[in-house]
Amino acid sequence: MTTRSIKVENRLGLHARPSALLVRTATKYRSDFFIEHWGERVNGKSIMGVMMLAAEYGSELLLIANGADETYLLDEVTELFKSKFNED
Template sequence: MVSKEFTIKNSMGFHMRPANVFVSEMTKFVSEVNIKFDGKTVNGKSIMNIMAACIKCGSVITVECSGADEQAMLDKASELIEGGFGED
């Protein structure tokens, strides 16, 4: 398992569009991905779970990837999150 902590930078937080982008990219990998936020763990391949987590701008999350292509998956997650999901 590999993991990394991130601070959500885009002004609208992890709302519908970035959640959709994130899930679309994460489902291209065979590894599992979880997002830890506010004491909860949510499935990073589930748009509904991500939306239900209510992750706002400035929130600190941890992305954990586990499986055969875990590092490539974490690298892609980093690219998306640190790039503000292409919004800001």
């Protein structure tokens, strides 16, 4: 299991579009993937779960991946956050 903490850097936070991108990216991998926000943990491959986090700009998230390709998954997901989901 690998964990990584990350900051939401796009202004609008994790609304529909970034969430969809995040879920779509994570779904490509076989590892289980979870996101924690304020102690709440959701399945990172479920669009409903990710959107319900309503993670705002500047908030800290903990990404948790578990499986054979966990680091690849986290790398690509981290990249998405860093690129602000191509939004700002």
